[in-house]
Amino acid sequence: MKRIDNKNNLYKTASSLVVSGLILLGINACQGENNNNFISQNSRQNVTNPALSLATQRPLSPKYMCFNVNSVRIESWRDTDLVKNVSLLNPRMLRLPGGEVANYWDWQRGGLIEDTSSLPGGLPQFLRYQARKNTASKLEDFKIGLEATGTSPLFVLNMLTSDLKSQIQMLEKAEKIGIPVEYIELGNEFYFNIKNYNTVFPTPRSYAETANQWITAIKQKFPDVKTSVVGAIPIPQRSGRLQNWNKAILGPVLQNAEAITLHLYWENGLNSSSSTPFTEVEIPIVLGEPFRNWQTLQTDPNFQNIQNKKIWITEYNLRETKPDNQNQEQPKVAGTWAHGLYSAAMSMVFLEDSRVELICNHLLAGHPHFAAVIDKKAPGIPRSFNLSASGSALRLLGDATEEMTSAQKINFPEKYLLKGKNNFEYPSLYGWLFSNAKSQKGIILNLSPQPLKIDVTPLFTQPINYEQISGNPLTSNVNNDLLMNNKGTVSGALSLPPYSITKLSP
Template identity: 25%
Template sequence: MMDRKGCLICLVILATNSSDIFSADHTNEESLQQECAAFNARDLYTKIINKTVSAKLVTNDFSIKNVSFGFNTSYTISKKKLGYYPLVDIKKYSEQFNIDALRFPGGTVANYFDWNSMSLEYEWNAFKPKYSVKKLYKKHIALSKGKEIQANITSFFSAINEFSLRPFIVLNLYTQNLNDTISAIDKIKVIYNKKIYWELGNELGYYDYSFNLNGKHWDVELYAHYSTVIAKHIKDNYPEDEVGIVAGDIILEKSLFDFQEIKSHISHKEHWNKRVSEVKNVDAVIYHPYLRTFNKDKWRYTDIYNRLGENCVDFLNYMWLLAASDLYPKIYKNISESHFSGKKEWLTELGIISHNNNSQSLLGLPGIRTLLLINYYISWLKTSDNVEAILYHILGKGKGQSVTNKLNGAMNENGAALSIVNDFLVQADSVKKLIFEDSDILNGVARLKNHSFKSLNGIMIRSKNDKSIILVINLSTTTEYSISGLKGMYSKKLYQLQTKTFKEVKEEDKSNKITVVPPMSIFYAQV
């Protein structure tokens, strides 16, 4: 029996590729019960199915050599000095996660950031800031003994220069005066005269921002006006810079239920996207395609919960996230094609928001978060060839979406995922889709129950030195795969990754040689 804290997810290193055979449908009730039991099992390797499959490459590939892979910084780099970005810390993160881009100020805080004072110093009663911003503000005041904490933008750009990173700067169109915002742009360009990627606000197309702000109503016309003026100023004065505009959120598609009261969000999103697509001097559209889990109180209102029971909530979340990972990139691609044709796509916030806010044990099993994040990156790169940035939220220590353990600074499961994908993708030249036609067909649950996807998901990455690597994930809870043509596969226990550097992780461990790809595993190979 394998202990629940042991290797439920393995990193599998293999040595070549390919060939064909089976097909299956795991959508019926009996299969779901079996898959839930396998997901919850202490010993994952009992009563599993073995299949042999082949890999098929889609002929056309697309370039990713100009895609940025990085993080949101917000105020989390330095624990003791919020808003300061010491080179030693950036160097550590840069080496550990092989990043090539940073975003400032990352997250919701950008919409409440005063670029004149470089701090959060608004009168809170003048508008309705989000709870996360209030909490951050109180933390600032407590740490600074009542004084405002100024962000050190010079230290941020010093790190950008030192490690040749791409800067994504989020402007405040929500609470800052328009002229002050333009003045801030000019001041920043004095500090840093190289290319900057400017974001016209943070999530301002989301429905929650459509309420009163200092006595006026925030709407798309106001946003379009501000964006037009700012984008023109940037392009007139700094033509080498790029400008990204905020799209509306797909809030209905992210919900377990088809609530009547959020139908208005659909018309809001469509109206928003149509209007902002008309703004000139814009290079990219900005999406924040978060994945989200739900607690049992939400699941109990679904039919599938009533049939499978409380013990299957983690499994239901797992199947929901797999379906969402496959579906969301396609939804955003349709938005781009309908409203933002020809524009690049910036995913300047991406991650998994879990109901228990625990990065160490998402869905109750170690390693699940790592598998899901890598799978999501693969799905995006397979779906859209217009992506120019994927920036994980957030760089720092702690629970939830952080990348390192708060106590000892070691990589957590988020960090393990991002160290793997960034190592491949930062050095990549192009990506080719990899399809396993004979792998099992899985289905989502709840309102995604009719969305089907393959249990093997993968891409072939061609590096800048013309070497090819395949990166594949087995998402099934019950099926192990033999991939015809493979001559050697080597596994690593995922929980070991969190105490090692990625260079150590990449070393092949000959003692862990295996012949099949286990359920819920990640594997890669040079080919």
């Protein structure tokens, strides 16, 4: 992967942009001929400084920040390095035992089912070998990890290779040993046209009817539990099963379920047929994709038609399609600081829809190209568990949302925008203010190649602490060595470095 060691090539230090009262000044700073991705609207007009604008307040669930756990990758919840780094992310919930893993999970064994004779397609490829040996995630192990990290579980029930009686017994034992039973998902991604899934649920309707039966039985035992059923955002060129999934789900099942589950994996916006390295001119394309894809999602009927129910986004991340016939071992963007900023932006745009109650980033622990916590056994990793670039950005968002009960989008003036894919315009500054009865915290992204300044007094009348992480978007960062961390206290103007995330807290 191409690296640029001269940060001056990225962090252009021409004229700083200034936000006074959260209005951008310094009109000519972004109109240089060498910065065609930074655009300005009505830049020659005189602009007064109106009061800061905040969007309508929305409630914020105390469980908003969650991570999906692939439990066959966790060798021990007693690993102090793992616990330390998971705790740094400050999640409120962990999705257990994971996604596709959950469909083959034997809770009594603490690992995958041993007998696979009833599976016409066998185990998924990534679960066929070393993963089968892992039995370190029994309920007692989960309890140790949950207590050590201060989190609660989102249980994904095994509706594929287990049965209702066994799964209720699992929940009853969990409650008995002190694990809270509050959030439950009814299986994982059954909308895919997979032999194993088609055998148990021949049609979307069959899943809907079975899920309804399970919800009724579970609520008899756990009347206060929140349940979610599998939903889908159809992917073009996929099977009719996927395209028709929500039609069968939205009616009969959501009468009893509190939420519908969605999984969202968005591309990097670059040419998937090319194996060329990630370059500087492509940075604004990548960083604009969370906003462009979010706008597209708003017009999707499958998303619009989810009425009067919460949405749980229990898997999301940047997805990269490898070029056809290319032996590309290293992805273009995944694992870079651009991926970190992408993950933060993606996590934050979900806040714009009040139906979204919780989000689980995929993956908690694994390879740095995908996970928030780097697995110490990942190839080429010289250290034990550590945060990836994506995990570093999400850490600040986890801190900012902790114990907050409401969220408001900060309406920065759309004076300066960035150009992404197909000339899509997205904000250079993007932020949210989080509140509870006693305090406020904020999170702000500077996605531009320019240093910007904001006046924080409209948000905080008293001096405020800040922590910032910034870096070269092109740099793959497996040990955080190449990220810059800056902390301090400010009253008035605060400088936002290029390509940065800033947390504001009392």
